Amino acid sequence: MKYKCLKCGQQHEGRPSIAFDSPYHYAKLNEVDKKSIAKLSEDLCEIRHPEQTDRFIRTVLHQRIVDDCRTLDYGVWVS
Numbered sequence: 001m002k003y004k005c006l007k008c009g010q011q012h013e014g015r016p017s018i019a020f021d022s023p024y025h026y027a028k029l030n031e032v033d034k035k036s037i038a039k040l041s042e043d044l045c046e047i048r049h050p051e052q053t054d055r056f057i058r059t060v061l062h063q064r065i066v067d068d069c070r071t072l073d074y075g076v077w078v079s
């Protein structure tokens with residue numbers, strides 16, 4: 001199976017993974033807060049609030065597919 005990658009526009013072999021570029025808590029920040037209280041990389045995110053610091057890491061959740069030896073992969077953020 002081939003698919004067109006939404007990130008680089010190239011055709012890739014295999015199945016696309018379902019992923020988010022940032023955790024929801026980062027995505028809902030306004031642009032000023034994204035620059036001033038948050039740090040985001042491909043796999044790590046930190047948001048500094050006055051009362052607490054939230055930290056997130058992206059990992060891969062592999063889901064088995066019935067009658068298929070492959071998995072469907074989700075890129076999920078966990079806190």
Ligand SMILES: [Zn+2]
Pocket residue numbers: 005006007008009010012
């Ligand atoms: Zn790609």
